[in-house]
Amino acid sequence: MSGWNAYIFCSTLLLLNAVLLPFAAAEDRVPVTVSMPQQKGLSEQLQLSGSLTAQQNANLSSRTAGLVAEILVDAGASVKQGQPLLTLDTALATHQLAQQRAALNAAEVLKNERQRLVTEAEQLIAQQLFPQTELALRRAALAEANALYQQAQASVLQQQEVVARHTLTAPFSGVIARRSTDVGEWVALGTPVFQLVSLTPLLLDVQVPQEYYAALASLQRIEITADSAPEQKFTGRLLAMVPVGDNNARSFLARLEINDTEYALLPGTSASALFYFERAEQNVLVVPPDALLRHPDGNFSVFSIVDDIAYRHNVTVGRSSEQGIEILSGLPISQPVVVRGNEILREGQAVTIVNNATHSGR
Numbered sequence: 357m358s359g360w361n362a363y364i365f366c367s368t369l370l371l372l373n374a375v376l377l378p379f380a381a382a383e384d385r386v387p388v389t390v391s392m393p394q395q396k397g398l399s400e401q402l403q404l405s406g407s408l409t410a411q412q413n414a415n416l417s418s419r420t421a422g423l424v425a426e427i428l429v430d431a432g433a434s435v436k437q438g439q440p441l442l443t444l445d446t447a448l449a450t451h452q453l454a455q456q457r458a459a460l461n462a463a464e465v466l467k468n469e470r471q472r473l474v475t476e477a478e479q480l481i482a483q484q485l486f487p488q489t490e491l492a493l494r495r496a497a498l499a500e501a502n503a504l505y506q507q508a509q510a511s512v513l514q515q516q517e518v519v520a521r522h523t524l525t526a527p528f529s530g531v532i533a534r535r536s537t538d539v540g541e542w543v544a545l546g547t548p549v550f551q552l553v554s555l556t557p558l559l560l561d562v563q564v565p566q567e568y569y570a571a572l573a574s575l576q577r578i579e580i581t582a583d584s585a586p587e588q589k590f591t592g593r594l595l596a597m598v599p600v601g602d603n604n605a606r607s608f609l610a611r612l613e614i615n616d617t618e619y620a621l622l623p624g625t626s627a628s629a630l631f632y633f634e635r636a637e638q639n640v641l642v643v644p645p646d647a648l649l650r651h652p653d654g655n656f657s658v659f660s661i662v663d664d665i666a667y668r669h670n671v672t673v674g675r676s677s678e679q680g681i682e683i684l685s686g687l688p689i690s691q692p693v694v695v696r697g698n699e700i701l702r703e704g705q706a707v708t709i710v711n712n713a714t715h716s717g718r
Contacts, residue, residue, distance in 0.1 A: 389696035530554035660691035
């Protein structure tokens with residue numbers, strides 16, 4: 357190659373390098389999405405699982421012994437409080453009630469007659485035509501008749517209650533979960549014939565770790581998710597907590613109440629409760645969860661961007677919440693952090709920020 361040709365070749369290479377190197381440098385830039393760390397209050401969260409239970413779950417039994425005459429509901433039926441569920445044969449009880457009412461009528465007649473005799477004696481004594489001793493005897497007989505009348509009244513009321521107890525009614529509203537008898541069977545006093553379960557309100561029992569016992573005083577709200585309706589969020593209320601810990605689990609029972617009538621939650625199904633606690637710190641440094649990179653040794657790091665260059669920061673994380681992850685140390689406050697594209701970043705690598713609006717806030 358002649359000297360002139362060599363000169364032209366070298367000049368061409370220099371020109372190509374001058375043109376292509378900026379494009380190559382631009383291609384090495386990694387596109388990233390950034391977000392500014394925020395100083396704000398952070399609520400602490402605790403998620404626990406448990407099973408939904410009915411506040412009222414009763415095995416109903418007849419209030420008297422007898423032969424089942426009619427069954428008015430079956431398993432799966434929704435019933436209202438006071439609705440009749442079952443009736444027993446009332447033939448003998450009804451006859452006894454008729455006898456008691458007849459005895460009451462006789463006692464009333466006797467009472468009225470002895471009242472008439474006392475009134476008559478008082479009129480005759482006023483005319484000095486009747487002895488005082490006879491009036492005293494008639495008054496004693498009237499008192500006896502009044503006592504017999506009251507006794508007959510009480511017997512009628514008692515027998516009316518006996519007749520009423522031949523009909524079993526629902527003590528609360530709910531669903532019949534099980535029927536244990538049939539028409540024609542003899543049921544003894546106290547024998548379960550129905551299982552009645554209330555559907556609202558429902559309870560959720562969870563075991564709370566002992567270190568959160570004192571934190572319940574700063575509880576902000578409770579969010580409940582039922583596995584039978586995972587798309588719905590329900591509001592829970594701390595109904596009671598049992599301040600007696602479980603020696604084995606180092607936890608204590610918290611009972612939550614769910615008042616919701618729009619969705620048919622089922623007792624016995626699983627659910628989870630998310631507790632939100634108020635933190636004592638008013639402002640902490642918070643970053644989105646996607647900004648954190650977890651290392652094999654269990655530590656965490658975050659990439660920040662300064663002049664379109666990525667810098668890795670080993671950070672110490674605190675608690676997480678719906679607002680983000682708390683950063684206790686290791687991260688500058690005023691530098692945006694990478695939330696997308698940080699998986700392939702290296703220390704000192706050039707980047708291209710794709711969300712200019714967020715980046716402009718650094």
